[in-house]
Amino acid sequence: MPKKFVFIGAGSLDFTRELIRDILTFEAFKDAELHLVDIDPVRLEYARKGVQRIVDAGGYPAKVFTTIERQEALPGADGVLITILQGGVEVWRTDIEIPKKYGVDVCVGDTRSAAGIFRFLRTAPVMLEIIRDCEKYCPQAVVLNYTNPMAMLIKYLKESTSINVTGLCHSVQGTAMMLAGWLEESIDDIDYCCIGINHQAFYIKYAKKSGEDLYPALREAIKKPEIYHEEMVRNDMFKHLGYYTTESSGHVSEYNWWYRKRQDLIEKYTKGGTGWNNGEYGAILQEYLDREGSWEAEYNEWLIDGDLDLEKGEEYASNIFNAIFGDHTPFDFNGNVLNDNYITNIKQRACVEVPVKADQDGIAPIGVNTLPDHLAILVNLSAGIEDLAVKAVIEKDPEMVVRAIMMDPLCSAVLSLEEIRKMVKDMFAANRQYLTYFDEEDINKI
Numbered sequence: 248m249p250k251k252f253v254f255i256g257a258g259s260l261d262f263t264r265e266l267i268r269d270i271l272t273f274e275a276f277k278d279a280e281l282h283l284v285d286i287d288p289v290r291l292e293y294a295r296k297g298v299q300r301i302v303d304a305g306g307y308p309a310k311v312f313t314t315i316e317r318q319e320a321l322p323g324a325d326g327v328l329i330t331i332l333q334g335g336v337e338v339w340r341t342d343i344e345i346p347k348k349y350g351v352d353v354c355v356g357d358t359r360s361a362a363g364i365f366r367f368l369r370t371a372p373v374m375l376e377i378i379r380d381c382e383k384y385c386p387q388a389v390v391l392n393y394t395n396p397m398a399m400l401i402k403y404l405k406e407s408t409s410i411n412v413t414g415l416c417h418s419v420q421g422t423a424m425m426l427a428g429w430l431e432e433s434i435d436d437i438d439y440c441c442i443g444i445n446h447q448a449f450y451i452k453y454a455k456k457s458g459e460d461l462y463p464a465l466r467e468a469i470k471k472p473e474i475y476h477e478e479m480v481r482n483d484m485f486k487h488l489g490y491y492t493t494e495s496s497g498h499v500s501e502y503n504w505w506y507r508k509r510q511d512l513i514e515k516y517t518k519g520g521t522g523w524n525n526g527e528y529g530a531i532l533q534e535y536l537d538r539e540g541s542w543e544a545e546y547n548e549w550l551i552d553g554d555l556d557l558e559k560g561e562e563y564a565s566n567i568f569n570a571i572f573g574d575h576t577p578f579d580f581n582g583n584v585l586n587d588n589y590i591t592n593i594k595q596r597a598c599v600e601v602p603v604k605a606d607q608d609g610i611a612p613i614g615v616n617t618l619p620d621h622l623a624i625l626v627n628l629s630a631g632i633e634d635l636a637v638k639a640v641i642e643k644d645p646e647m648v649v650r651a652i653m654m655d656p657l658c659s660a661v662l663s664l665e666e667i668r669k670m671v672k673d674m675f676a677a678n679r680q681y682l683t684y685f686d687e688e689d690i691n692k693i
Contacts, residue, residue: 249278249310250572253324253385255317255377256331257283258290260546262393264297266328268557269565271307275573276565278308282320291315293546300550305557317377321384326568329377329392333370334681336535341677342366343529349670350661352507354497354517354526357395358446359629361652361667362501364636365674367399368648369681371640374400378408389571389610391415391564397445398630401583402598403637413610414583415563416445418493419600424561425478426453426491429468430461437461440602442590442616443626444633445583446494447502448600451616453491465491477522480506490622493600497524497531501657502629508660570605577606579613590616592623597630628656645675645690668693 252270257263263283270276281298285291295313302309314320321327332339342362343353356362374394381390390412394400401414419441427434432455440452454460469475469482480496484505492499497517500506506516506526517526524530538545559565566578582603586593589601589612602613618626632654639647649671652658658667672693675682682690 250325251280252326253282253320257294258285259330272559273569282312284317324385324388327390363396398598419581448493449490495524497526500526504656504660567605575607
């Protein structure tokens with residue numbers, strides 16, 4: 248019987264077609280039912296055309312279906328993938344622009360700090376509705392989430408539902424491959440262990456499978472200007488903290504006190520880099536805005552004669568599905584789960600990103616690990632803030648949101664407590680239509 252996959256947020260056009268391309272490379276899924284769901288009918292139709300092009304090019308017997316109502320697609324699903332953006336670019340930009348008005352310079356704003364927390368506040372109720380529908384229509388499905396902010400969403404959903412949801416991010420394998428390239432090593436020869444929280448995990452081991460520690464070679468490699476400038480923030484952190492972190496320089500520059508609290512530091516560490524995300528103010532938002540008027544023409548060009556590679560990519564999702572309900576080949580990866588002593592010195596029941604194994608019995612963490620003490624201080628702070636933001640949503644308490652942001656390293660390095668309170672009040676006002684679950688009177692008391 249064909250396996251059934253549901254893609255919620257299929258209007259994430261590039262990501263959807265990459266995930267489906269990967270799924271169809273597995274023998275067990277070549278005849279799959281591929282159900283695409285998106286609230287935007289225009290983007291949904293483009294998603295259908297793109298997926299159908301992949302199906303036709305591969306000669307697969309898979310069938311493609313579309314709907315704007317997820318309840319029509321979910322019954323009997325084996326796998327569900329979630330890639331949504333709640334509210335769109337126009338409200339996302341306020342996450343970036345309001346903090347900037349107060350002096351908080353943000354590059355991405357999708358994970359933590361004030362911007363990441365407000366993205367979570369908008370997204371949490373919608374994600375809960377999606378997962379409640381999964382509980383109702385496909386309770387045995389394997390649900391994989393790619394939507395940010397990953398840690399807060401997974402924590403919230405795990406605390407609020409019983410569904411089997413796991414969070415995925417490509418930064419762990421992506422960084423591992425980047426480092427291997429710098430060292431002129433094959434990733435197939437690398438053995439690593441990476442633990443922490445999403446977008447703030449660290450390789451506590453990065454070695455050859457023969458046992459040779461590769462960190463000494465990496466310390467030498469980052470002395471080369473062409474390597475140092477590719478990831479200036481991350482390389483500086485590695486130089487001082489001794490362990491490499493998973494997320495791009497632009498992302499990680501937001502998660503601490505060191506790089507964005509003064510203009511001279513912003514100039515030093517985010518200007519002139521050669522990597523994909525160096526840390527420029529509002530960089531990813533600007534990419535979205537730049538494509539607002541051109542994405543349709545660009546996608547049509549790809550549909551007509553754009554490059555089409557049917558080889559499997561590096562995302563984990565298809566391997567996970569194959570391990571659980573395909574040919575059952577076990578697959579090890581890093582997933583986002585609630586901490587049950589998987590990292591001994593990180594807050595229990597925080598959402599952590601740790602090594603896990605997928606097989607026919609499901610998804611389970613592998614082993615017990617400990618972060619170096621200094622890294623645990625940084626990670627525990629972020630985890631504690633995230634847990635407080637989740638509690639704010641569960642208890643519908645806007646004052647708790649204020650206090651979570653007061654603890655944020657970047658905001659607290661730049662602003663006073665009173666300034667943070669004023670900024671948060673402005674952000675609530677900008678997001679009001681999405682945050683109706685907070686009482687208006689409580690918001691006015693901020």
